[in-house]
Amino acid sequence: MSSIKYLIIAAILLFAFIGIAGTMKNKKNNKEIVFDSKKNKVQEVKIVEKIPEKKIEKQKTVALKKTEEIKKEVIDDNLPDNNIIDRFFALDSSKLPIVETITYSSRVPWLKGRPAWIADYSSYYSTTRHFIARSLNRKADYFTQNVTPGDRFNVLKKDKNLKFHLIIDLSRSKMWFYYNDLDTNEKVLLKTYNVGLGRKDSKRLSGYLTPIGEYELGSKVAIYKNDTMGYFQDSKIQMIKIFGTRWIPFDKEIANCTESPKGLGIHGAPWLEVNNQFVEDREKVGKYESDGCVRLLSEDMEELFSIIISRNTTVELVKDFKDNKFIKENK
Known part of the structure; x- marks a missing residue:
């Protein structure tokens, strides 16, 4: 009897050992090898069979954010957009009628x-x-x-009675460039541009250092190169560091202007001196960091400059594109 008793106890212990070993093996294999691109090395990540509630909430938040972004894009898509600048220079029948x-x-x-x-x-x-x-x-x-x-x-065309008009939306940091045939009142959108604007200022009526209102652009324009020196805020400086390669001043107030045009204008993005070479600070466009002037990328500023400075040009600055008077006039 004692021998049978020992055999039964041994069998129970053996089955218990097998069960424990199997459980440990399952836990050990419950890992997956993945590649972490940020750390650029292979690491072990433990598999979680049940998704924690926090992760589910985070996914919902991300989804909501994406929906809001899509809604904003849809709103902006309702605004006009175009780029037919090349038709100014086309030598075939596709050229602009002006x-x-x-x-x-x-x-x-x-x-x-x-x-x-x-x-x-x-x-x-x-x-x-x-x-x-x-x-x-x-x-x-x-x-x-x-x-x-x-x-x-x-x-x-010499016989064309035309003017150019710029609409700048302060809320979107965008500019629309039109020509207006004054004889037919045809208004054609030529191109839209991203712009940099003045810093936000709650004390100003516009909400920014850049004003709202309609101004006529002046004729005292300038072209700046690396060695062009001038004075800015009582300091002698290379002008390209402040105004980029081109400058067009605001001149006369036309309607609903919240600030004087003095000192304001449209110019290129500033350039930085890096390792004894000048590099355009392109990140300034699209931001609210100027003292009130309108900034464009150098290629956009040079393009605009080449077209508008020989003809009458007005700029209308509004809080929202839909507030502009130019499109609504004489409809």
């Missing part, structure tokens, strides 16, 4: 006694040399003005 194509000749009926150069064409057609250069070069090169008889380029 430009015409000229074939260069040094002998022209409107200039006597000497050959006509690009500067003369620029003056006669009230079109900037930068505009003509881009048309001649078939690219955004605003300085090379080599021309030979027979070369073709575009100019703004």
